[in-house]
Amino acid sequence: MALALPGTAEAGTQDYAAVFTYNGHAVNVRDEATTSSAKIGSIPAADSWPCFTSNGCYTKAGGSYTCWSGGPSGNRWVKVAWGDFYGWVPQSCVRIGRA
Template sequence: MRFRKVRSTGLASALLGSLMALALPGTAAAGTQDYAAVFTYNGHAVNVRDEATTSSAKIGSIPAADSWPCFSSSGCYTKAGSSYTCWSGGPSGSRWVKVAWGDFYGWVPQSCVRIGRA
């Protein structure tokens, strides 16, 4: 898997630390983490792209019944990009969500995932 690396200015460590350490009082059991995430649904995997466009390189995939952290722990950043259809007969749209894994990030089609907290 290839991902775009976040600039190595110490910001990446701070972002990852805040992403994985954000705990909302009263919402999570002791010792668990709470962070913004995208979740696959309807039994479909979702491609992670280098940019918010279907013509951009596929840099990974979120397996069916799995989740990935959003780029920001406080919420999921979205932006307009190219149009897509999630799967044959499935939803379509043109908004994309920025996701992260460690020091790397990419984009997933917003209509193909559900946004929530993990």
């Protein structure tokens, strides 16, 4: 899915940092970098989503998580664009690259 970052040209014309869902699993977007914070959305399996910053993906330590039963776990989170705001996805549950 080609998406444009807020304030940029039309979708598909930009090269931007993004997260990609991993191993066929959707990933929840949280209000804060913890699983106990509000779920504000979900990135569908086999999809990508722009990071909040256009030059790279910002990560930070947050609450612990497990991606899925028997899957990866960790406590690093990635900041993603979500409408006019931003949210957080668990870093071990996505792959980071350029879209």
